[in-house]
Amino acid sequence: MPMSSSPDRMTFQKEGYVKRCEIKDELPNPEYLAMYAKWIEERNQRESNTDWQHNNMEYDLRSTEWILSKVRDSDVYAQNLYAAMCNREFQKLDTWQILKNETWGCSWRYAGGIIADMQGHGDYIDWYCSGIKNTVSDQEYMDMTQEEKDAYDAVRGYVSEGTVTKEIESDLAQLGWQVTESHDE
Numbered sequence: 001m002p003m004s005s006s007p008d009r010m011t012f013q014k015e016g017y018v019k020r021c022e023i024k025d026e027l028p029n030p031e032y033l034a035m036y037a038k039w040i041e042e043r044n045q046r047e048s049n050t051d052w053q054h055n056n057m058e059y060d061l062r063s064t065e066w067i068l069s070k071v072r073d074s075d076v077y078a079q080n081l082y083a084a085m086c087n088r089e090f091q092k093l094d095t096w097q098i099l100k101n102e103t104w105g106c107s108w109r110y111a112g113g114i115i116a117d118m119q120g121h122g123d124y125i126d127w128y129c130s131g132i133k134n135t136v137s138d139q140e141y142m143d144m145t146q147e148e149k150d151a152y153d154a155v156r157g158y159v160s161e162g163t164v165t166k167e168i169e170s171d172l173a174q175l176g177w178q179v180t181e182s183h184d185e
Helices: 012-023 030-047 057-062 065-073 075-085 095-099 108-119 138-142 146-154 166-175
Strands: 088-092 177-182
Touching (some): 057 065, 057 108, 057 166, 065 108, 065 166
Antiparallel strands (some): 088 177
């Protein structure tokens, strides 16, 4: 199966730069724009390399239909998977990988980008720092409109970055990966 990808991936920073130029009534620097195109080209080349795909949790996540379906069907599940990847190291459930102590990990931004790719839309910013949530009192919740309650309820299942829920841990094990430890970003 081909890897899931978001056409919007790696566009957030470029779009912000172009908008800032428009506000200043300046033309964007072509070399700066070329840098973004180069990043996308390098990413595509890297991801097509079978060595990169081997023992790579990102590849496994983005090319396994059942977990892609879960991420596409539930933003709460998607956020929980994002949060699990933050400040964590993972190890392939493979004897050689365990003996060699080889692990996989990524930054918070990169984890957000993986989720965007898995959903097939958006960029890292849609998930980055999504575990930082506001809490409201019972009275504040009761005072909300139904629309506000629906929006609040949609994110109630979100967890803090670094949290690995039992469901995510179980699904990663089914995918062939285990959480090994946390690390600082």
